[in-house]
Amino acid sequence: MNETKKNLIPNRKWWKEAVVYQIYPRSFKDSDGDGIGDLRGIISKLDYIKSLGIDVVWLNPIFASPNDDNGYDISDYQTIMKEFGTMEDFDEMLAGMHERGIKLVLDLVVNHSSDEHKWFKQSRSSRKNPYRNYYHWWDEEKGKPAKRWSFFDVNGDAWKYDKATKSYYLHYFSEKQPDLNWENPKVREEIYKMMRFWFDKGIDGFRMDVITFISKDTTFPELPEKYHGNFIQYYAEGERRHEYLQEMNRKVLSWYDIMTVAEGPGTTTENVLEYVAEDRPELNMAYHFEAIDLGLQPPERRLLDPNGWSLIDFKNVYSKWDAVFAEKGWGTIYLGNHDQPRMVTRWGNDAPEFRELSSKMLTTFLMTMRATPYYYFGDELGMTNIKFDKIEDYRDIMTINLHKLIEKEGGDIEQLIESHKISGRDNGRTPFQWDDTANAGFTSGEPWLKVNPNYETINAELQEIDENSTLNYFRNIVKYRKDNPVLIYGKYTLVDKDNPNVYAFTRELYGKKLLVLLNFTEKESSVKTYLDLSRAKFLLGNYPNPSVNGTLKPFEAVILEF
Numbered sequence: 001m002n003e004t005k006k007n008l009i010p011n012r013k014w015w016k017e018a019v020v021y022q023i024y025p026r027s028f029k030d031s032d033g034d035g036i037g038d039l040r041g042i043i044s045k046l047d048y049i050k051s052l053g054i055d056v057v058w059l060n061p062i063f064a065s066p067n068d069d070n071g072y073d074i075s076d077y078q079t080i081m082k083e084f085g086t087m088e089d090f091d092e093m094l095a096g097m098h099e100r101g102i103k104l105v106l107d108l109v110v111n112h113s114s115d116e117h118k119w120f121k122q123s124r125s126s127r128k129n130p131y132r133n134y135y136h137w138w139d140e141e142k143g144k145p146a147k148r149w150s151f152f153d154v155n156g157d158a159w160k161y162d163k164a165t166k167s168y169y170l171h172y173f174s175e176k177q178p179d180l181n182w183e184n185p186k187v188r189e190e191i192y193k194m195m196r197f198w199f200d201k202g203i204d205g206f207r208m209d210v211i212t213f214i215s216k217d218t219t220f221p222e223l224p225e226k227y228h229g230n231f232i233q234y235y236a237e238g239e240r241r242h243e244y245l246q247e248m249n250r251k252v253l254s255w256y257d258i259m260t261v262a263e264g265p266g267t268t269t270e271n272v273l274e275y276v277a278e279d280r281p282e283l284n285m286a287y288h289f290e291a292i293d294l295g296l297q298p299p300e301r302r303l304l305d306p307n308g309w310s311l312i313d314f315k316n317v318y319s320k321w322d323a324v325f326a327e328k329g330w331g332t333i334y335l336g337n338h339d340q341p342r343m344v345t346r347w348g349n350d351a352p353e354f355r356e357l358s359s360k361m362l363t364t365f366l367m368t369m370r371a372t373p374y375y376y377f378g379d380e381l382g383m384t385n386i387k388f389d390k391i392e393d394y395r396d397i398m399t400i401n402l403h404k405l406i407e408k409e410g411g412d413i414e415q416l417i418e419s420h421k422i423s424g425r426d427n428g429r430t431p432f433q434w435d436d437t438a439n440a441g442f443t444s445g446e447p448w449l450k451v452n453p454n455y456e457t458i459n460a461e462l463q464e465i466d467e468n469s470t471l472n473y474f475r476n477i478v479k480y481r482k483d484n485p486v487l488i489y490g491k492y493t494l495v496d497k498d499n500p501n502v503y504a505f506t507r508e509l510y511g512k513k514l515l516v517l518l519n520f521t522e523k524e525s526s527v528k529t530y531l532d533l534s535r536a537k538f539l540l541g542n543y544p545n546p547s548v549n550g551t552l553k554p555f556e557a558v559i560l561e562f
């Protein structure tokens, strides 16, 4: 597209045009042999990151933490986690990224801190302490507080009794992650100050952890009836959430050229614009769970039925979410992250004959939708779930505590283990597979989480030299998206919507029209496009001999131009 046409596109923004690459620092590259990835490891791989063609790196939390939840329990927001390195390493890493034209987004975890944060240590020390009100306390003489569910607690209970002051404190996540009290203006000012510290260092944005949960009704009433069976929705509908985010925007975000993205549990197509419409203003983007949660089993939604979704559901969800942003706001798209299993295992097929094909097909989906793609490290290699057979192999507090809870309830442990082979978070956290040397070249020590034994065949070094590898496919399609604004801004239209096997859609912008065809099955499948395919030009696909007649080979992806 020529420059004049590009200039016609309204509301262009760098973060809409960016491809975000998420790095889980604990598992990317270890530089000092302690078995834990670190910042110097990232520094040593900056040229690899650059070679992917991505624009933004999002790093999971790198701040001081006792690591109850791998850094999502922060004990000091302005210090680097000792396992990850020092502030000097951070500065060098940031400069190295900026030199290469890569922006850096950090994780902002401010719904809760660690119980080892100095604020909480003060807060729990006495009812009269000036920090008392930094957290949510419920004094024992008021009786037992109304039930709140916890995601990670061994009893599923979000209230923990603390003997020292004879009170309960609130923790939506583990008992080492007490929830901060946003009603207290001092807490908000501390958070804003800390955010400015990082922006003044030059970071380019924040991904905001469970930011939809920050506002709470501090009278802590019984969970209203309409939220029974859906406490997440209740957590996400605190009355003052938008007031806080608008204040944060006014006091901090609006002063910098940065991007923000909410982790948005509880966001729906009805309410998401309240977070991301330009005229609010609050945040730039949010990511929802509606697609990624397909197949979670009612009533508790703790376990996953891997076959409990259909491509029709999947298409409906993504089409509905695209429509929300047709006029206002902007979307995100992802199929993997540190809370999810590996994309190819969950949404494709990780058997040897289909692994590469289906990885490339899913990558094609992510890179051709109208939304900023968040691409999870290792998916470019087609890394797969490790599928642990026993609980001892897991390191994730979520799995470990759910196991304890189910054991206590006398529930079905076997079912948990089986279901977590597909859905367990540690599947997406195994070390990055660099080469076929010991521990996949990730560490010279003992890795903190087992390396997937398939590293001998699935690794970056092998894929570098193979021009048809998933790695090189990713590089090509990233470049392709960036060179073709129609893939970023173009109108999206679902085609052959009731087709159970093929996801087909068009993207159109200023006279340019692309057709994307994605076969989500291991069978040959046909699609009705109502377009004259004989006129189409083949642009990109995942087979050497692409199908251009509307009948696709197993997991085939093709992009055609009209």
Ligand code: GLC
Pocket (backbone or CB within 6 Å): 069, 072, 073, 109, 173, 209, 210, 263, 338, 339
């Ligand atoms: C978010 C994070 C997840 C973490 C939780 C608590 O969902 O993505 O990894 O465990 O918040 O901070």
